[in-house]
Amino acid sequence: MSDATLLGQVKDFANRANPYPVYARLRQNPVSCQDDGTPEGTWVAATHGTIASLLQDPRVSSETLPPADRPRTGNPLTDLIVKPLKDWMMDRHRVFIFRDPPDHDALRSAVMHQFSRERVQAMRARSDRLVADLLDEKCGAREIDAVDDLAYPLPVTVICELFGVPREDEPKFHGWATQLATALEPDSLSDPEIRAANSRTFDAIGGYMADLIKDKRRHPQDDMLSGLANHATPAGVKMGDYDLIATAILMLVAGHETTVNLITNGLLTLLRHPAELERLRRDPLRAPRLIEELLRYEPPVQFRTRRTLSAIDIAGVTIPEGADLVLLLASGNRDETVFPDPDRFDPDRSGIRHLGFGGGLHYCVGAPLARFEAEAALTALAARLKAPRLIEDPPPYRSGAALRGPKHLRIAIDGIA
Amino acid sequence: MAPVFERAVVVGAGLAALRGAEAMREAGFAGPLTIVGAEPCRPYDRPPLSKHVLAGTVPAEATTLPSALGPDVDWRLGSPAVSLDRVGRTVRLADGRTLPYDRLLIATGTRARPWPNPHEGRLAGVFTLRGRDDAAALRRALAARPKRVLVIGGGFIGCEVASLCRQLGLPVTLVEPGPTPLARVLGRTVGAFIGAIHAGHGVEMRCGAEVEWLEDADGRLVRAHLVDGTRIDADVAVVALGAVRNTEWLDGSGLSSDPGGIDCDGAGYVLDADGRPDRHIAAAGDVARFPHPLYDDRRVVLEHWSQAVAQGIHAGRLLVGATPERPYGELPTFWSTQGKLVVKSAGLTEGADAVAITQGDPAAGRFVALYGREGRCIAAVAVDSARWLPAHADLVAARAPFPPGGTATDRPKGVAVFEPGFA
Numbered sequence: 001m002s003d004a005t006l007l008g009q010v011k012d013f014a015n016r017a018n019p020y021p022v023y024a025r026l027r028q029n030p031v032s033c034q035d036d037g038t039p040e041g042t043w044v045a046a047t048h049g050t051i052a053s054l055l056q057d058p059r060v061s062s063e064t065l066p067p068a069d070r071p072r073t074g075n076p077l078t079d080l081i082v083k084p085l086k087d088w089m090m091d092r093h094r095v096f097i098f099r100d101p102p103d104h105d106a107l108r109s110a111v112m113h114q115f116s117r118e119r120v121q122a123m124r125a126r127s128d129r130l131v132a133d134l135l136d137e138k139c140g141a142r143e144i145d146a147v148d149d150l151a152y153p154l155p156v157t158v159i160c161e162l163f164g165v166p167r168e169d170e171p172k173f174h175g176w177a178t179q180l181a182t183a184l185e186p187d188s189l190s191d192p193e194i195r196a197a198n199s200r201t202f203d204a205i206g207g208y209m210a211d212l213i214k215d216k217r218r219h220p221q222d223d224m225l226s227g228l229a230n231h232a233t234p235a236g237v238k239m240g241d242y243d244l245i246a247t248a249i250l251m252l253v254a255g256h257e258t259t260v261n262l263i264t265n266g267l268l269t270l271l272r273h274p275a276e277l278e279r280l281r282r283d284p285l286r287a288p289r290l291i292e293e294l295l296r297y298e299p300p301v302q303f304r305t306r307r308t309l310s311a312i313d314i315a316g317v318t319i320p321e322g323a324d325l326v327l328l329l330a331s332g333n334r335d336e337t338v339f340p341d342p343d344r345f346d347p348d349r350s351g352i353r354h355l356g357f358g359g360g361l362h363y364c365v366g367a368p369l370a371r372f373e374a375e376a377a378l379t380a381l382a383a384r385l386k387a388p389r390l391i392e393d394p395p396p397y398r399s400g401a402a403l404r405g406p407k408h409l410r411i412a413i414d415g416i417a
Numbered sequence: 418m419a420p421v422f423e424r425a426v427v428v429g430a431g432l433a434a435l436r437g438a439e440a441m442r443e444a445g446f447a448g449p450l451t452i453v454g455a456e457p458c459r460p461y462d463r464p465p466l467s468k469h470v471l472a473g474t475v476p477a478e479a480t481t482l483p484s485a486l487g488p489d490v491d492w493r494l495g496s497p498a499v500s501l502d503r504v505g506r507t508v509r510l511a512d513g514r515t516l517p518y519d520r521l522l523i524a525t526g527t528r529a530r531p532w533p534n535p536h537e538g539r540l541a542g543v544f545t546l547r548g549r550d551d552a553a554a555l556r557r558a559l560a561a562r563p564k565r566v567l568v569i570g571g572g573f574i575g576c577e578v579a580s581l582c583r584q585l586g587l588p589v590t591l592v593e594p595g596p597t598p599l600a601r602v603l604g605r606t607v608g609a610f611i612g613a614i615h616a617g618h619g620v621e622m623r624c625g626a627e628v629e630w631l632e633d634a635d636g637r638l639v640r641a642h643l644v645d646g647t648r649i650d651a652d653v654a655v656v657a658l659g660a661v662r663n664t665e666w667l668d669g670s671g672l673s674s675d676p677g678g679i680d681c682d683g684a685g686y687v688l689d690a691d692g693r694p695d696r697h698i699a700a701a702g703d704v705a706r707f708p709h710p711l712y713d714d715r716r717v718v719l720e721h722w723s724q725a726v727a728q729g730i731h732a733g734r735l736l737v738g739a740t741p742e743r744p745y746g747e748l749p750t751f752w753s754t755q756g757k758l759v760v761k762s763a764g765l766t767e768g769a770d771a772v773a774i775t776q777g778d779p780a781a782g783r784f785v786a787l788y789g790r791e792g793r794c795i796a797a798v799a800v801d802s803a804r805w806l807p808a809h810a811d812l813v814a815a816r817a818p819f820p821p822g823g824t825a826t827d828r829p830k831g832v833a834v835f836e837p838g839f840a
Contacts, residue, residue, distance in 0.1 A: 057808045058776055058825035100826035102781070310823025321823065361804055 007034035007044055007326065010303075011186065011401045017394035019302070019401070020343065023331035030315035034326075042186065042324045043308075048335035048355065050315050051327045055360035059310040060325065062362060065098050066189060067091055070199045090202065093242035095250035097362060098183075104361065106237045107247055111365055113233040114224040123158060124372040130157055131380045139416045143391070146409040150381070151263035152256075155373055159255025162369075163248060164216065164223025169208070176205045177256035180249070184402045186305055186326060202249070209245045224251075251366075259370045261300035261405025263377045266291070268409060269298055270378065271390050273345050281382040287375045290347040294374070295333075295356025297345050302330040302404045304358060329355040330404075386414040422519035423448045425736065426508055428498045429524035429663075430454025432462065432482065432722065433702025433729035437522045439485045440733030450490050451516055453508065455497035455525075455663075456548060460484070464722055466552035467577040468754050472584065473560060477553035498525070501670040503695060520736040523667075523679060523687065523700040524729060527660035527720065532569075537631040542638035543654045546574055558653050559585060566590070567641050567651035569628050571598030573753045573760075575657035576611070579620045580756030590621040590649050592628050592641070596838075603798060605838025606772055607786045610779035611800060614758055617782075623647075660720060662704050672698075678706030678718040683744035685728070685735045699732035701725070710746035711814065712765055712795075721751040748814050752803075761803045763810035764788070764796030772837040773820045775809070776827045777802050785809055788837060789819030 009015055009022045026032065026046035036042040045051045054060050068090040072079045096107040134150050144150075160167055179201040188194045213229050220226040225248055232238035239247060270277040280286050306325040311318055319325070332355045334342040339349065357364035364370065381388075391410040398407045425441055427434045430452055438452055454460075461480040469475035496512040501521075508516045529545035532538035538545075542563075544555045559566070559582065568579045571593030582589035595601065597608030598615070616622050627644045631654060640650045664674045672695070673680040673688045679700045681687055685707070686694035702725040708714035719728075727747045734740040752761040769788035777784035783801035787794055787809060793816045797809035812821060820832055 053807075053811075056804065058805050058827070059808075059823060061826055102777070102827050309825055 002029040002032045004033065004035045004041070006032075007036060007042055007186075010328075013397070013399065016397040016399075016401065016404065019330070019404070020334060023328060023334060026328065027331055027335060031317050031319065033317075036186070036324070037190075040320075040323065042326055043319045044326045044328055045314075046328045046331040047315070048332040048338040048353075051329060051332040051355055052359055053314065054306065054312075054325065054327055055355075055358065055362075057312065059308060059312055061100050061307045061309050062098055062104070063094070063100055064189060064305045064307050064324070065094060065183065066195070068199060069195070071196045086203070089242055090199070093240075093246045095246045097250060101361065107239065107243055108361075108365065109235060110228060110233050110237045110239055111224075111247060111251070113237075114227045115365070115368070119162070119224070120368050120372075123162060123369070124376075126161070127154065127158055127373050127376045128380075130154055131376045135380060135384055135416055141413070141416065143410060143412050144385075144416075146267050146381070146411055147260065147264055147406060148408070150377055151260045151267070151409070154263070154377055155255050155259035155369075158369060158373060159252055162223065162255075163225045163251060164221050165212065165225070165252065172208065173205070173252060173256060176201050177253045180205070180253045181257040181400065181403050184301070184304070185400055186324075186402070189305070189324070205249050205252075206245050209248045210241070213241065213244055213248070254366055255369075257403050258300045258366070259373050261403060262291075262294065262370055262374045264406045264409050265298035265300065266294045266374055266378050267381055267411075268390070268395065268406060269294060269345055270382065271388060271411070272393070276345070276347065277382055277388075280379065284379040284383070286347065287379050288371070291371055291374050291378070292352045292354065292356075293345065293347040293349065296339070296352050296354035297333070299330050299333060299354070299356035300370075300405060301356070301358070301364075301402060303328045303402050304362075305402075329358065384417045385411070386417060388413050424518050425450045425520045425522070426516050426518035427452045427522040427524065428508060429522075429526055429702070429704075430456065430460050430492075430494060431524060431526045431702065431725065432460060433526070433725035433732075434522065434524035435460040435482055435484060435486075436726050436729035437524060437699075437701055437733035437736075438490065440730040440739075441520075441522075441737045442486060444734050444737045444739035446737040447489075451518075452490060452492050452494075453496070453498050453510060453516070454492070454494040456550075457495035458549065459492070459494070461549055463547075464754075466549065467546055467574055468581065470549075470552040471556050471559060471578065471581050473556060477549045477556065480549060498666050501667055501672070503670055503672070503689075503698070506697065519697065521698040522729075522732055522736060523698060523704060524702045524725075524732075525663040525666070526703045527662050529656070530658040530661050532631070532656045532658075534630065537633075538656065540631060540633045540638045541636055542652050543631060543656065545656045546578065547660065555653075555655065559587065563587060563651070563653040565649070565651040565653075567592065567628075567649055567654040568657060569641075569654060570657035570659070571595065571608075571612075571622075571624065572601070572657060572659060573599065573755075575655070576615065576755045577753060578655050578657060580615055580618060580758065583615075583618045583620055584756050588621070589619075590623060590651065591615070592623045592626050592643065592649075594627045595624065597624055598622070600838065600840075603766060603786075604769065604772060604788075606835045607798060607800075608838070610784065610786075611755075611758070611760065613779075614782050614800075615755065618756060623649075660703070662718070664704060679704050680716065681705050681707040683708050683710070683714070683746075685732045685745050699736050701728040701732040705732075707745060709749075709765075710744045711748060711816075715767075717749075717765065717767075719749050721749055723747070723750050748810060750810070758782070758801055759803055760798065760800050761806050762796060762798040763806055764794075764813035766796040766798070766837070766839075769795060769837045769839065771819065771834050773832050773834045774829060775821060775832055776805050776825060776829075778829065787812070787819065787821065789834075792819055793817070794819045794821070 030047040030050045033041040068087040216226040216229045308323045357367045389412045395406040496510045500509045529547035565588045568591040579591045598612045599608040629644045667674045685699045687698045703720045706718045771789040786798045788796040794812045799806040
């Protein structure tokens, strides 16, 4: 009989710095039903094979968010008309990571169309410049916080510039993004307080986006939001306003809450493996290989949730219809049957089939951005930080179990070259 | 283990032959290895010929397959094998030379079925498409912007060529004697869905029609005459009538071979006329007819790229003693890129008594068709829905009940079951 408390241990903040031993125990049963406080439980897939298979399975749905339900206000007009209408609109225009085909496909393809080669390459060059500027600002310092000084501002600036969000408005997004990112944590599906806060935040950021989109229509710029607002894709897809707002929010939040963890987890891992840091310093061309191993070893998104539309027989068990699923990507990445010596950080391993960007039709849209931002940041840090030392190990972590990463990463240095 | 024989010969120099030869070496066979090819070039990849090469994005010569073989291989290219002596264990080549063997891999593949009238087939502007030279010649003809291209035959190659012509902006007519394109392999129901997609892209479809003769002016094609009297002006015709298996050279060898293929046992060894395996010889790829364990040991020949790879490797290892002699039986898979449309399949549709659209919508140009026989899933075809194929391939490999129950993303409400429409 398997231990049904393991998912609880994954969520437990006490295990945030090192959840991997819990994942290893979960892998003893490739798919198991875990306690989540409900009679049905949550089904967890923990091995590489079962996760990869479920990511591809048409019986697995991404429409995991419960129906929107704003708190009542006591004002009859609001409660009886405005609230149901807003809830209805929100349900029909979810961000596309929470939607299934065919709707998902049209929205995703419109975004992919805006991620043109030219735009991505220009932003790649731009991110090298941004990293250089951010480090220049700290040049006399003897201590840096890798999160606040680089890992957070870099991706935020990149996504704001790509979408044409004025940089001065960014502080508003900080809190919104942190709140909305909780939608990826399993408890957000059931906790009424989190859901209410998410609804309010969605309204606030949605109001901002609606205004920005109007502005992009009046004064189109060379940015992705202008492109989405004003042009159809070659396949004829043009988003309606509500989908456009939701999509813009998704991209902005994703830009705020994921790559920061890749960069910070990456630097933390390098500081724990000084020989690898030194090798990267000597040979920046090792960066792509190193980053793929990081996406395996410490992925920024540790797991994603799904729901079954039909019963699924897999790995000797039957997941019932309508079950909540957790696909434990970070555990699949440590699957010893796929990755020999999985707990060893080894950028030289061959054929890294990691699940760091998920898989199947929801495979990370921003993967190229994440890769080049991490490459820019880690190669510059390796080259320019003089004698970096971790001040706290483990560092303090952010609360999320799914979007997992240090809240701060304080590093003592002898200077910045 | 040390192989107990000396000389290996591979007859054929395509994908299955190359992968088979590589597998022999990888399994530790270090003896003399000779590869015999009818064409004068090293093995090349065929799928790009009807796509990138015709589109002009990849030159025909750039399709040479990467190879793990070292310099210790004796390539005999440009001279096909003409006979096999199993008693003396020799292969004779067209140039008169004789090659002794201890182990022989037969992977002679197929050639394009020619236009039945040889004179018309030789007209300038009339092409078949099988080899690298064919593709290069047809590319030159398409690059000269013909006024209209006539495609004769609505199988996979015919559909690929016709849709590619539309991508190049060329007027194209596809003539297919059957009721829909792809009807023989996919059935009329799915064939009609795919035909409608191509028609929507501007391919002029003439199904249920047959070309009677090709008219020329001074040796150049000018028009085709259909049996019903219709005339189609065209300066390029592509004859896409399927393939003929290269087995004639085995006549008189005592092996059980005919134009339908060379019979093999479940292990992969060829069978003689009395049904006894010859353990010195294996066959792989487009010529091998073998009992498929997933299909009740029905004897099948599979002209699929993935089959050439898997069976080539299997046969190569078998011959050098590296594989236990267990039945060969990968799930058959293939793909076809028809313009922007990608058709992928798993399993074999033959014998299907029902077909269900389990995902997507044919009217939207993307769907998955699941084929059933006697209440079991036997094949799946994904049209612009390749991402759903692995899950459906699992159903086919498991012979899951047909039609599938339950709901799935992008599944039509109440999965309808159709007559598949095989002849």
